[in-house]
Amino acid sequence: MGHVEILDAKTKDKLCFLDKVEPNATIGEIKSMFHKSHPQWYPARQSIRLDPKGKSLKDEDVLQYLPVGTTATFYFRDLGAQISWVTVFLTEYAGPLLIYLMFYFRVPFIYASKYDFTTSKHWVVHLACMCHSFHYVKRLLETLFVHRFSHGTMPLRNIFKNCTYYWGFAAWMAYYINHPLYTPPIYGEQQIRLALIVFLFCQIGNFSIHIALRNLRPPGSKTRKIPYPTKNPFTWIFLLVSCPNYTYELGSWLGFTLMTQCLPVAAFTLVGFIQMTVWAKGKHRSYLKEFRDYPTLRSPILPFIL
Amino acid sequence: MASGEEDGTVEEKETNNKKRTKGTIATAWLTFYNIAMTAGWLVLAVAMVRYYLQKGTHKGLYRNIAKTLKFFQTFALLEVGHCAIGIVRTSVIVTGVQVCSRIFMVWFVTNSIRQIQNEESVILFVVVWTITEITRYSFYTFNLLNHLPYFIKWARYNMFIVMYPLGVIGELLTIHASLPYVRRSGMYSLRLPNKYNVSFDYYYFLIIVMLSYIPLFPQLYFHMLRQRRRVLHGEIVVEKDE
Numbered sequence: 001m002g003h004v005e006i007l008d009a010k011t012k013d014k015l016c017f018l019d020k021v022e023p024n025a026t027i028g029e030i031k032s033m034f035h036k037s038h039p040q041w042y043p044a045r046q047s048i049r050l051d052p053k054g055k056s057l058k059d060e061d062v063l064q065y066l067p068v069g070t071t072a073t074f075y076f077r078d079l080g081a082q083i084s085w086v087t088v089f090l091t092e093y094a095g096p097l098l099i100y101l102m103f104y105f106r107v108p109f110i111y112a113s114k115y116d117f118t119t120s121k122h123w124v125v126h127l128a129c130m131c132h133s134f135h136y137v138k139r140l141l142e143t144l145f146v147h148r149f150s151h152g153t154m155p156l157r158n159i160f161k162n163c164t165y166y167w168g169f170a171a172w173m174a175y176y177i178n179h180p181l182y183t184p185p186i187y188g189e190q191q192i193r194l195a196l197i198v199f200l201f202c203q204i205g206n207f208s209i210h211i212a213l214r215n216l217r218p219p220g221s222k223t224r225k226i227p228y229p230t231k232n233p234f235t236w237i238f239l240l241v242s243c244p245n246y247t248y249e250l251g252s253w254l255g256f257t258l259m260t261q262c263l264p265v266a267a268f269t270l271v272g273f274i275q276m277t278v279w280a281k282g283k284h285r286s287y288l289k290e291f292r293d294y295p296t297l298r299s300p301i302l303p304f305i306l
Numbered sequence: 307m308a309s310g311e312e313d314g315t316v317e318e319k320e321t322n323n324k325k326r327t328k329g330t331i332a333t334a335w336l337t338f339y340n341i342a343m344t345a346g347w348l349v350l351a352v353a354m355v356r357y358y359l360q361k362g363t364h365k366g367l368y369r370n371i372a373k374t375l376k377f378f379q380t381f382a383l384l385e386v387g388h389c390a391i392g393i394v395r396t397s398v399i400v401t402g403v404q405v406c407s408r409i410f411m412v413w414f415v416t417n418s419i420r421q422i423q424n425e426e427s428v429i430l431f432v433v434v435w436t437i438t439e440i441t442r443y444s445f446y447t448f449n450l451l452n453h454l455p456y457f458i459k460w461a462r463y464n465m466f467i468v469m470y471p472l473g474v475i476g477e478l479l480t481i482h483a484s485l486p487y488v489r490r491s492g493m494y495s496l497r498l499p500n501k502y503n504v505s506f507d508y509y510y511f512l513i514i515v516m517l518s519y520i521p522l523f524p525q526l527y528f529h530m531l532r533q534r535r536r537v538l539h540g541e542i543v544v545e546k547d548e
Contacts, residue, residue, distance in 0.1 A: 261503060
């Protein structure tokens with residue numbers, strides 16, 4: 001039986017003393033106990049570490065395997081209000097879906113009143129609406145039924161940042177694509193057909209990767225394994241790339257840019273690409289750190305290039 | 307094994323030497339840069355005073371100093387580079403925002419909208435900038451030479467309290483004055499329909515720029531106030547952890 005004392009990482013004040021803690025207790029259980037004495041700090045917003053400036057301990061870590069004595073001293077940092085990943089994803093994806101449709105149906109006060117509730121005469125505009133909506137419906141369904149999240153929560157302020165990004169860009173794109181003065185692609189049907197093929201190919205690819213990643217991890221677990229190509233040809237890209245979900249996502253938006261020939265869409269694609277590259281590089285680096293036998297042929301996001 | 311260890315320390319000495327040389331080159335360059343900028347803005351100050359004493363009016367003053375102003379203000383872009391490569395320990399973003407707002411005012415407002423060049427607000431912000439920059443660059447110069455007179459340090463960390471708001475007023479009034487001319491001429495704007503399916507209205511863009519002063523100016527101002535407290539009063543300000 002051990003004791004646990006929890007100190008504030010910044011002020012070093014003693015916040016909590018837990019006596020008679022089982023040696024096989026997990027950090028998660030200790031967080032619940034801490035929560036009882038400080039109800040405003042629910043477990044998701046607790047960062048418990050061995051060192052005030054050190055890394056956060058994981059919920060699964062067991063007390064007796066940590067480098068502590070009979071009385072374990074932990075440092076606590078408040079991560080701030082937290083919100084669940086699922087909530088954030090659902091909100092940030094539902095926005096673009098609905099916002100785009102508002103512009104598509106030319107709801108009043110967006111364009112000149114003579115255009116209220118009219119529809120575009122260009123069939124590519126209808127196609128674009130279907131593709132955009134399909135994309136976000138797919139994302140919503142994946143959030144609900146496919147993804148297995150490593151972390152339960154993220155800081156609350158992220159939802160404002162993320163929604164501004166997704167909703168803002170969706171409105172900006174939708175405004176021009178559905179505008180009465182929209183100019184269809186210069187190369188007409190050829191361009192649109194090619195763009196649609198690219199878009200659909202990448203949507204299927206992206207979905208295949210999400211399924212493959214889900215199957216790597218049994219339900220409720222947080223294990224990490226190296227993803228490998230499966231029988232599905234869309235996953236064979238794992239031979240060359242660590243994060244093919246981002247590769248396919250880039251492809252989808254390139255397709256959509258080509259389909260709509262709209263500069264705001266190109267801008268959204270570019271910004272998304274930059275962000276996904278940052279994420280892919282991080283993921284690639286942690287794969288390399290965690291797995292000695294990680295395939296050397298793989299690049300983070302673009303085969304051989306990036 | 308012994309020779310291996312020796313190689314190790316030789317390498318270490320080499321890297322340390324390289325670091326020291328890089329440090330001296332950086333210091334030499336920064337000293338030159340800051341002396342040059344102090345001189346440049348002093349020249350501007352003298353030119354403005356001479357013009358006003360000779361002509362007795364501010365009309366035409368901007369046109370008279372425009373080239374020098376554009377040259378030295380644009381040169382300040384290098385400061386973003388200094389932060390980026392690490393020879394100056396300031397945030398790239400803070401420096402970037404400040405330099406960009408200056409470049410924007412000079413090139414995209416006063417330079418391109420001739421009708422407002424004789425406005426009093428232009429003189430206001432140019433004077434404020436000149437005083438601020440002379441103080442700032444001479445502060446950096448003396449700092450690099452390790453002979454900082456207290457009055458320069460005092461000026462750098464106190465004048466901004468008045469100069470910053472005055473400068474902002476000058477800039478905002480100038481942008482505001484330019485609006486009718488921008489609207490009428492449709493400059494820097496792109497209308498629909500076009501093959502990029504995008505539009506840009508410089509008039510509304512300027513209004514957004516004016517509104518952006520509301521969140522941005524307090525942040526920069528309080529950043530300077532915090533610096534001031536730290537430098538002049540040696541207070542330890544606990545930064546909010548991210």
